[in-house]
Amino acid sequence: MTISLGTASAAPGEFDVGRLDVGETRDGSSVGLPVAVINGAEDGNRLYLQAVSDGDELNGLGVIRRVVPQIDPATLSGSILVVGIVNYFGFQVAEHRNPIDDRKLNRTFPGDPNGSSSERISAAVFDAAKTADFILDLHQGSTSRMIDEARVRCGRRHSLHSECLRLAKVFGCGHVLDQKGPEGQLARIGPDEGVPTIDPELGGSVGFSEESIQRGVEGVFNVLRYYDFLDGEVAISRQTRAKRFDQYGAPAGGIVDYRAELGSRVTSGDTLFEVTDPFGQIKASVTADNNGIFWRSRRLPQVAAGEYVCSVGTNVDSY
Structure with missing residues (x-):
């Protein structure tokens, strides 16, 4: 046909x-x-x-x-x-x-x-x-x-x-x-x-x-x-397999430094990223709310307060 x-x-x-x-x-x-x-x-x-x-x-x-x-x-x-x-x-x-x-x-x-x-x-x-x-x-x-x-x-x-x-x-x-x-x-x-x-x-x-x-x-x-x-x-x-995402925004404006590698396992309380001023002084540090996998992150390092930074896949299992 x-x-x-x-x-x-x-x-x-x-x-x-x-x-x-x-x-x-x-x-x-x-x-x-x-x-x-x-x-x-x-x-x-x-x-x-x-x-x-x-x-x-x-x-x-x-x-x-x-x-x-x-x-x-x-x-x-x-x-x-x-x-x-x-x-x-x-x-x-x-x-x-x-x-x-x-x-x-x-x-x-x-x-x-x-x-x-x-x-x-x-x-x-x-x-x-x-x-x-x-x-x-x-x-x-x-x-x-x-x-x-x-x-x-x-x-x-x-x-x-x-x-x-x-x-x-x-x-x-x-x-x-x-x-x-x-x-x-x-x-x-x-x-x-x-x-x-x-x-x-x-x-x-x-x-x-x-x-x-x-x-x-x-x-x-x-x-x-x-x-x-x-x-x-x-x-x-x-x-x-992940069944949901935790998404994280920047609590302050500045430059993002990631402390987790893409695809790595993270544990609740682990530091995901820090935000510094232009002179490298830490303004904020963000930690994982739950265990999961560091799934996604923004490409550009500069962020405004409240801007999306990264996602962690949670409720993780294998099948």
Whole structure:
């Protein structure tokens, strides 16, 4: 059966690229997202893969650029639908949000074909995503510093929670955040349509991070092999799971010095960071409220009083 996504159309054993129409720009020209269809020679499951729904999160695009050329449709069972850049307008200006409607696009699913710019984009890509058997929505921790992790966002009482958790374990970043996500996230909405969905957060960087991109490439191929899209064995390892975040802001303005390493275990009472004045005099010291893992931190050292500094993943176990 021939499979289409926008103008991309592929018969069994074929590959094609095209554009998915999502509206018009301010000068009336059409906007098309870059899409691809990989239609396997044999029947099987369908994977939906997307990146850059936040316009400055590029590691997912780095993964797609590596993964797609390596897949031969002749050896594939099933099909893969790919949207390489979801937040078209944010990507053009390297901004996190969609500047046309000033919305975070990954809060607008399942979208509205007659709504705002972000809602129209979400509606168009979700029409494709909900036809899949699995959804991978590739992200990163924006431009902050963050460990590689996968997010299960449906909530632990959801009927598909165990399947989403299994998908995250197969992807194999090493760390999983298992916490119900905000309304409008694809990783929360996908399971409501019966599709196991995860949100791999591939580090945090300005531009591409080679280490995180490679981890994402390995994760996608783990999924393709485990779910029988491709031949091959997958060695599934235990994942470290956090069930919530503690977030910390600066009690005073100044320069941040971290006392915990990204990805390290911290114990309640451990010093996470200090804030100094421009001459190195300590103004404030912040300690961990709970045991956990030093998960994420701001990249720039200067902070104003009350500004976000870092996050610790808590309620940690392994599975």
